[in-house]
Amino acid sequence: MSEPEAGGKTVLLTLERGLQVLEAVAAADGTATAKVLSRQLGIKLGTCYHLLRTLLAGGYVVRLSGGRYDVGHRAASLNRHLQRRAGPAPELAVILARLHDRTHETSYISGWQHGTLTLQHYISGPHAMSVGELDVGYTGHLHARASCKAVLAFLPEDQVAAMFKGVELKAVTPRTIVDHDHLTVELARVRRQGYAVDREEFSEGVCCVSAPFFDGTGSPTGVFTVSVPTTRFQERQATMTMGVREAAAMATGLLRGRVVAHAVPDGMVRPCIAR
């Protein structure tokens, strides 16, 4: 509230840290201790205990013997609410598992909401190589990723145009599409084919194939993707393409079949998957 910092607007330290702690506890599979958390998150030990005590009182975490902590029953409630909005439906998660079983390569499912594509879940392959910043919750580089191209291709053209209007397409690898016209042509091809391919446009040494799926109204709502090291791409491309297309078709069928009216306060009705 006094710093002449760049950003400006103040943020609540306690809340930010508390969420970090909760996430870290959940990520640690019941092995988290106050000491480790405090070091890992750069929080003073006393403060960390205070945060944990608060989460404990709320039932968000549980204390195990030996000073270890795990998520508690209240987290199940929070989780259910988040899952409904931010996670893939269990039915789609199962389709993802099937996709992975068929391809044996790292498989991803992403959701399209509010003009953002969010990585929701993935299953790593046996020969897994991770792409650095890519993790659940990742959004960004709309022009460079197969999954994004797969969605963009099926959005109204004017909406896509507005989205990239005056935006410089930054190259993240030498092969990234940086030209607007080129991107338009590429999206047209994706639309024609029904799936998108990324040949090292987002990450060097990695190729992906993505296919979008649609809700009952025909709008794209998400994407299945499979990634593979470039060295294996030639040989696996056909299988990957078939896999993501099948997964997407299954998901679309599911979403079309089970749409239910879901009342929303001000009288609107929004489609939503029955669960």
Add this chain to the structure above:
Amino acid sequence: MSEPEAGGKTVLLTLERGLQVLEAVAAADGTATAKVLSRQLGIKLGTCYHLLRTLLAGGYVVRLSGGRYDVGHRAASLNRHLQRRAGPAPELAVILARLHDRTHETSYISGWQHGTLTLQHYISGPHAMSVGELDVGYTGHLHARASCKAVLAFLPEDQVAAMFKGVELKAVTPRTIVDHDHLTVELARVRRQGYAVDREEFSEGVCCVSAPFFDGTGSPTGVFTVSVPTTRFQERQATMTMGVREAAAMATGLLRGRVVAHAVPDGMVRPCIAR
């Protein structure tokens, strides 16, 4: 920090409220506004904006047009971590869906962790009647619920004995089991049958049938339950029993098949579902 209050230990207001806000935003399906949240949670409007600003900066929520808020990409990351520990595996959620399809009655799945049974997910029947305090995250009344009896029956006897040693079994309905010996006999029957029945022991007018499922080591890890109004119980009991037993058998098979060793710091090994 000055109140001569009962509880004593202080808790962090900011964190507690921030979590409430996040959960409320997720629960509101994108219709949440600062004004509504502040009223609903009893938080001052200005404070509510401050909390939202923090969540916004962290990417936990997103601002929609018209001052509405929805969960953001960072929530997907938190969600994934929580889901792993506090939610049912997608495979089990799918079994739950199947159970519901077969019985057309409200169906539940609960998980047994750290000596607590937590309601993880449920699907309401068409003739749904909700049992007041029962919602995702609920734990308690170990002796009165079918799902709890189903787990307790398959735990080592001494562990169960220790758990109830000197604890008064409070009656929540006239039919609740309040006698320790009676409970022991009931658990023996559950163990023999492989499933548990609740005839208005937890909530008047509601009967349930539950069957537990087991991990690769044979320990119970969760339960499937179906509930029904007492008026329909006679006629549906056979179907319900068959349904939960089948669901439980499928879950057990799944868990046995896909158990992987999962290292824990101090050398223990805990079973855990491969995903």
Add this chain to the structure above:
DNA sequence: GCGGAATTTCAGATAGTCGAAAATCGGCCG
């Protein structure tokens, strides 16, 4: 019952909350 680790306590310095008012934003009309 001991000994080290986990957890709480303390006092000063910061950061967050309240209530109300001011500044912005966004949509709509002319």
Add this chain to the structure above:
DNA sequence: CGGCCGATTTTCGACTATCTGAAATTCCGC
């Protein structure tokens, strides 16, 4: 297209809660 209005969002000063660093206390396994 610019101005206006209601609604959203930030700001402000006074008050209260929380953070820090270090020390005291409680816990728990042995």
